[in-house]
Amino acid sequence: MEFEIGTTLVGMTNLVDLTVPVEPPRSQYFPYSRTVTLGNGTKRGLGAPMAVWNFALLTLEERNQLKEFCDGASAEVYIRTKLNEDTYADFSATMIWPDEEERWYGEKRNMTITFRNLVLIEAS
Numbered sequence: 001m002e003f004e005i006g007t008t009l010v011g012m013t014n015l016v017d018l019t020v021p022v023e024p025p026r027s028q029y030f031p032y033s034r035t036v037t038l039g040n041g042t043k044r045g046l047g048a049p050m051a052v053w054n055f056a057l058l059t060l061e062e063r064n065q066l067k068e069f070c071d072g073a074s075a076e077v078y079i080r081t082k083l084n085e086d087t088y089a090d091f092s093a094t095m096i097w098p099d100e101e102e103r104w105y106g107e108k109r110n111m112t113i114t115f116r117n118l119v120l121i122e123a124s
Helices: 060-067
Strands: 004-006 026-030 034-037 043-046 050-058 074-082 088-096 102-104 107-120
Touching: 026 074, 050 060, 050 074, 060 107, 074 107
Parallel strands: none
Antiparallel strands: 004 074, 026 050, 034 043, 050 107, 074 088, 088 107, 102 107
């Protein structure tokens, strides 16, 4: 798994290699922010791509490790995430911290982090 995150492109680190390792998430990639149905019945994608990382269960230490990348409600970061073709790509993104965190016996359950405004970083 090649899920990575960092505050700079060259500083990205694989989630399992962070100071407090975090298991790779279930992820979704959306090539558009939303789609609309047009009058002729076809659909059009609108807005910037986005990605969602869902962690079924995180320890408090793992949660805090991820929170270091987002000190407020959102932050600018770099990520490597899985695309719909099961390949990976690097992006600059706005990391959106969830408004609510579900507590479950001292851990976090179903933690979903959204990355909006994805801008593809072309490989050089």
